Amino acid sequence: MAHRLGILAGDGELPLKLVEVCRATGRDVFVVAFNGESNPDCVRDVPHVWLDLGSVGSALRALKNAECQDVVLAGPIRRPKLSSLRLDGRGAAMLPKLLRARGDDALLTVVIGELESEGFNVVGADDVFADLLVDNGVLSARRPSEGEWDDVARGIEVVKAIGGIDVGQAAVVHRGYVLGVEAAEGTDALIERSASLRREERGGVMVKLRKPTQDRRADLPTIGIGTIDRAQDARLAGIAVEAGETLILNRDDVIKGTNAADLFLVGVSASESPGG
Amino acid sequence: MAHRLGILAGDGELPLKLVEVCRATGRDVFVVAFNGESNPDCVRDVPHVWLDLGSVGSALRALKNAECQDVVLAGPIRRPKLSSLRLDGRGAAMLPKLLRARGDDALLTVVIGELESEGFNVVGADDVFADLLVDNGVLSARRPSEGEWDDVARGIEVVKAIGGIDVGQAAVVHRGYVLGVEAAEGTDALIERSASLRREERGGVMVKLRKPTQDRRADLPTIGIGTIDRAQDARLAGIAVEAGETLILNRDDVIKGTNAADLFLVGVSASESPGG
Numbered sequence: 001m002a003h004r005l006g007i008l009a010g011d012g013e014l015p016l017k018l019v020e021v022c023r024a025t026g027r028d029v030f031v032v033a034f035n036g037e038s039n040p041d042c043v044r045d046v047p048h049v050w051l052d053l054g055s056v057g058s059a060l061r062a063l064k065n066a067e068c069q070d071v072v073l074a075g076p077i078r079r080p081k082l083s084s085l086r087l088d089g090r091g092a093a094m095l096p097k098l099l100r101a102r103g104d105d106a107l108l109t110v111v112i113g114e115l116e117s118e119g120f121n122v123v124g125a126d127d128v129f130a131d132l133l134v135d136n137g138v139l140s141a142r143r144p145s146e147g148e149w150d151d152v153a154r155g156i157e158v159v160k161a162i163g164g165i166d167v168g169q170a171a172v173v174h175r176g177y178v179l180g181v182e183a184a185e186g187t188d189a190l191i192e193r194s195a196s197l198r199r200e201e202r203g204g205v206m207v208k209l210r211k212p213t214q215d216r217r218a219d220l221p222t223i224g225i226g227t228i229d230r231a232q233d234a235r236l237a238g239i240a241v242e243a244g245e246t247l248i249l250n251r252d253d254v255i256k257g258t259n260a261a262d263l264f265l266v267g268v269s270a271s272e273s274p275g276g
Numbered sequence: 277m278a279h280r281l282g283i284l285a286g287d288g289e290l291p292l293k294l295v296e297v298c299r300a301t302g303r304d305v306f307v308v309a310f311n312g313e314s315n316p317d318c319v320r321d322v323p324h325v326w327l328d329l330g331s332v333g334s335a336l337r338a339l340k341n342a343e344c345q346d347v348v349l350a351g352p353i354r355r356p357k358l359s360s361l362r363l364d365g366r367g368a369a370m371l372p373k374l375l376r377a378r379g380d381d382a383l384l385t386v387v388i389g390e391l392e393s394e395g396f397n398v399v400g401a402d403d404v405f406a407d408l409l410v411d412n413g414v415l416s417a418r419r420p421s422e423g424e425w426d427d428v429a430r431g432i433e434v435v436k437a438i439g440g441i442d443v444g445q446a447a448v449v450h451r452g453y454v455l456g457v458e459a460a461e462g463t464d465a466l467i468e469r470s471a472s473l474r475r476e477e478r479g480g481v482m483v484k485l486r487k488p489t490q491d492r493r494a495d496l497p498t499i500g501i502g503t504i505d506r507a508q509d510a511r512l513a514g515i516a517v518e519a520g521e522t523l524i525l526n527r528d529d530v531i532k533g534t535n536a537a538d539l540f541l542v543g544v545s546a547s548e549s550p551g552g
Contacts, residue, residue: 162434165433167437
């Protein structure tokens, strides 16, 4: 059992994603949210505290009181004006070091040093995700047929083309025919729409890959039981996601649901041609 | 006023497209459809005759009786087995020439020669379309703003990417954000869906280009009053289509409708960056 994870929540989607991952894996979590920086969604339903950015001492105390051993710095913090920092005593003591730091990486090194000097173990978001990344290969009991592998390959081609220009992450292909391509509507709407365009009662593969423009720490493609439900409702044949770049939440339930629905679920590489 | 056009209808979408163009332009048309070859849709509501492929004499007589002067050979004809040709007298007389012809082009030359020897003027499908191709530039009273030209440019980038791999012809972009990408659902469904994903009450550009894989004689992108109605219902800002590669049916009505809806309509080149 992993220790309680402390999250210092910056901007963007990453803190929320980390909270979701902790919830999905049953890991205890405590969030330090910063006024004017953090997304309120990432503290919903989890233990947390709201602080000013300069309240360094309060943040460290909160993490200790919550008995966090591992701490992750999640999402960017805008460099604030000195006048708006509202430094507490500990923050004021850190100030000279912070002012000497040139560039964001140097600043981060100071913050990490401070956390480590207090006995915290600073981990990367990638470490938290590592157990949840989809492996290469067939995860389901059902294996794709040769024609379905062809659809997977066509889907990879299409999603790479649209992902390369930062449009969408997913496409649905049936018998070589591209039923739908994702843009702003999201994967669920794509699946639903594609099913209505299919000429047969059942079939089609949903392929989802990380966009090359995505920061993998912040916005990895994610599948969960909801994805399986959508695919089952749409009577798809299966799902292909990018191995090593896709989070699977509640893996056991997802695999169980996939098998119950007689779907296939495969992890593929975007750079290689897939095959059985 | 152009003469009545005779269409020798082969396979595929081209004969139907030609009939639509004639209908839209008020040009008289007469279709010779071939049993087992032609799409029944292309004779609906227009004067026509169904014949066997070998009934050459009957075909020539039908074209003369219909007072066609211009004749177009539209869409491919599969090379039939000799035994299934059902040649009439005229067809039998042509047979030696046909048998000497090597390759489809040579065969076509024989057929064209035969039509010309009977006094018909054999024209290309491109000639029939020429007057209906969208020109480069702004066709509407309203001109795109600078930001809307940026959306046009982004749309061109996206549609070229999906068209290059034979997926779709169109995309909708609003303020740099790709709301939707066309695959199997068609342009009308794309427009409707994209409107519901837009964050503002009004705006967005629908960009449509010919797929490089499309045979331009058979399947040119087409806009008509229906396209304008869809765009108006969706409260788009405008439409950009590929100049020289897009048919505009009922041009006057389309321009009038575009202006009444306060939309912009522009012809753009897929290879150049558009701008005001």
